[in-house]
Amino acid sequence: MRVLHVAAEIFPLVKTGGLADVLGALPQALIGQGADVRLLLPGLPAIADAVLHQKTVCEIGPLFGAGRVTLRLGQMPYSDVPAYVVDAPYLYRRAGSPYQDGTGAEWADNLQRFALLGWVGAHLAAGELDAGWLPDVMHAHDWHAGMACAFMAAHPPTQAASVFTVHNLAYQGLFPSGDFPLLGLPSRFMAASALEYHQQLSFMKAGLKFAGRVTTVSPTYAREMATHEFGFGLDGVIRGRGGDVSGVLNGVDGEVWDPAKDTALAARYSAAQLSRKSLCKAALQAELGLATNPAALLFGVVSRLTSQKGLDLVLAALPALLRGDAQLALQGTGDPALEAAFVAAAKAHPAQVAVRIGYDEVFAHRLIGGADVILVPSRFEPCGLTQLYGLRYGTVPLVRRVGGLADTVVDATDDALATDHATGFTFDAATPAALEGAMQRAATLFKRTDPWQQLMLRGMAQDFSWSGAARQYMALYNAILPRDKG
Numbered sequence: 001m002r003v004l005h006v007a008a009e010i011f012p013l014v015k016t017g018g019l020a021d022v023l024g025a026l027p028q029a030l031i032g033q034g035a036d037v038r039l040l041l042p043g044l045p046a047i048a049d050a051v052l053h054q055k056t057v058c059e060i061g062p063l064f065g066a067g068r069v070t071l072r073l074g075q076m077p078y079s080d081v082p083a084y085v086v087d088a089p090y091l092y093r094r095a096g097s098p099y100q101d102g103t104g105a106e107w108a109d110n111l112q113r114f115a116l117l118g119w120v121g122a123h124l125a126a127g128e129l130d131a132g133w134l135p136d137v138m139h140a141h142d143w144h145a146g147m148a149c150a151f152m153a154a155h156p157p158t159q160a161a162s163v164f165t166v167h168n169l170a171y172q173g174l175f176p177s178g179d180f181p182l183l184g185l186p187s188r189f190m191a192a193s194a195l196e197y198h199q200q201l202s203f204m205k206a207g208l209k210f211a212g213r214v215t216t217v218s219p220t221y222a223r224e225m226a227t228h229e230f231g232f233g234l235d236g237v238i239r240g241r242g243g244d245v246s247g248v249l250n251g252v253d254g255e256v257w258d259p260a261k262d263t264a265l266a267a268r269y270s271a272a273q274l275s276r277k278s279l280c281k282a283a284l285q286a287e288l289g290l291a292t293n294p295a296a297l298l299f300g301v302v303s304r305l306t307s308q309k310g311l312d313l314v315l316a317a318l319p320a321l322l323r324g325d326a327q328l329a330l331q332g333t334g335d336p337a338l339e340a341a342f343v344a345a346a347k348a349h350p351a352q353v354a355v356r357i358g359y360d361e362v363f364a365h366r367l368i369g370g371a372d373v374i375l376v377p378s379r380f381e382p383c384g385l386t387q388l389y390g391l392r393y394g395t396v397p398l399v400r401r402v403g404g405l406a407d408t409v410v411d412a413t414d415d416a417l418a419t420d421h422a423t424g425f426t427f428d429a430a431t432p433a434a435l436e437g438a439m440q441r442a443a444t445l446f447k448r449t450d451p452w453q454q455l456m457l458r459g460m461a462q463d464f465s466w467s468g469a470a471r472q473y474m475a476l477y478n479a480i481l482p483r484d485k486g
């Protein structure tokens with residue numbers, strides 16, 4: 001089974017969120033299940049300069065405004081997974097974010113940049129670019145790769161099946177409808193039944209409409225995204241796909257996130273030496289200038305600061321937290337107003353609140369290893385990875401009961417504690433009061449050493465490895481292959 005994964009991000013080379021973590025781990029896990037997997041990535045500098053042993057597969061020539069487009073094949077550093085790189089310096093060789101310029105504005109030619117990625121995905125799937133490797137499945141991730149599904153449907157006579165995975169419906173890849181001719185697609189694609197979305201073009205809709213199957217990254221989000229509340233205007237399109245939509249929960253890359261091997265931590269620990277985690281907490285408190293008090297419940301946050309993540313609720317709950325001796329350590333970047341509010345809180349209460357604005361992979365490990373609780377109060381959350389990292393690190397998750405958070409954390413009710421099921425704390429309403437209630441429950445249980453330790457250990461014993469997810473994807477691929485290939 002040959003599977004081509006098309007995506008814009010991959011850990012550790014290019015990462016703006018969990019999408020990169022998924023692409024950094026899932027291909028390897030699929031290889032573990034016997035699949036022959038290759039990646040297709042845009043030639044952003046951090047990718048084009050890092051992929052090893054690159055050889056030219058073909059010159060594609062001028063396309064989407066790029067004078068020169070070359071397809072190269074090499075190998076991912078760190079994992080050996082083969083990776084095709086779309087080398088198009090005019091579109092991709094730029095410093096900064098894959099999606100935005102230095103001022104935070106979307107790159108003006110994102111339509112061309114991600115249409116190219118999709119075009120190459122479709123033509124690779126059709127066997128037109130690399131005669132040596134013909135995929136059975138083209139698997140595209142998020143709007144950045146969504147056009148691969150439309151180009152496959154439009155032109156190349158392809159045998160490959162297609163899968164589109166939604167990682168986040170909030171980002172849809174919308175462009176002016178007047179730019180449609182730039183795509184080179186037949187006019188029937190500019191219709192409400194195709195790419196058209198309220199007088200715009202939607203690359204997310206291209207994936208949702210034209211992929212053979214649609215998946216998302218948790219079973220609960222698969223149901224939620226078909227509702228008006230969570231569908232970001234695309235719930236009708238998703239409902240229209242009926243039984244073609246399913247959820248496969250993400251996993252944790254145990255090579256990257258393992259407290260027993262994690263060199264970022266002040267002390268390595270495991271379930272068998274759980275007391276060593278307190279060294280990580282003390283080191284984190286010292287590093288951040290928080291009171292080095294082992295009895296203070298330390299809440300941690302590692303997050304993009306966007307409205308999705310519900311961190312305004314944490315700000316609103318801060319006065320309640322500050323009335324006791326609890327602490328908050330936050331690492332994040334994003335919305336300037338949220339950044340400023342958290343920085344101000346840290347300045348006003350340096351012994352209890354510490355904030356690091358910015359993106360720092362190594363510090364994220366220290367924060368998750370050192371905190372007692374990882375807070376994820378999201379308004380919506382397709383899967384969420386930091387609560388899974390928390391579980392693995394004995395850092396108890398406290399989450400809003402939505403999306404993948406609902407699928408991965410079992411609330412510490414009396415019943416769940418008594419029956420050995422609880423792994424964290426959940427709350428329902430997206431209100432400061434509901435969050436405060438859950439934080440208070442955590443503070444109460446934290447004072448009882450034994451049940452708290454049981455909670456930590458049960459979390460650490462959960463199996464969120466990628467092999468389970470990879471098996472589910474393999475079953476899905478097998479189900480959609482043309483009969484003679486299955």
Ligand code: ADP
Nearest residue numbers: 017018303304332358359360361364384385386
């Ligand atoms: P999302 O993809 O919506 O941002 P996830 O929980 O799926 O949410 O994934 C977020 C990933 O990004 C995790 O690996 C998390 O550790 C990481 N991350 C988020 N913000 C930061 C930050 N400021 N510094 C370091 N890592 C971060």
Ligand code: GLC
Nearest residue numbers: 018019167217381382383384
């Ligand atoms: C998205 C979602 C997040 C998910 C990640 C990886 O960024 O916001 O919930 O974990 O993709 O699938």
